[in-house]
Amino acid sequence: xxxxxEFDDETELGTEIHLLRDMTVEFVxxxxxxxxxxxxxPVAVGQNDVPAETxxxxxxxxxxxxxxxxxxxxxxxxxxxxx
Numbered sequence: 626x627x628x629x630x631e632f633d634d635e636t637e638l639g640t641e642i643h644l645l646r647d648m649t650v651e652f653v654x655x656x657x658x659x660x661x662x663x664x665x666x667p668v669a670v671g672q673n674d675v676p677a678e679t680x681x682x683x684x685x686x687x688x689x690x691x692x693x694x695x696x697x698x699x700x701x702x703x704x705x706x707x708x
Contacts, residue, residue, distance in 0.1 A: 645686040
C-alpha cells in the first residue's frame, strides 16, 4: 500500500504516516514527474520526496483531512506495513 510519511525537518524523525487509498504508481510518477525508465529499480521500491505544492494531490487519497505542517518534509512510498 502507498503511504505519505511526514518528517520533522529539525530532528529528521518521522512524525506521522498516512495511508493513501487507491493510489497507483502511475499517479505517483505523473504527480512527481518521475521517469523511471533508466532506474535500476521501480519507483515503488524507493521513498520519493514530495514537494509541498504537490501534497494536496496526495491528501485527497486520505480518509481524514490533512494539512501540511510548517518545517516538515514528506515522502511517498509503497510499504507492506507502515513503519
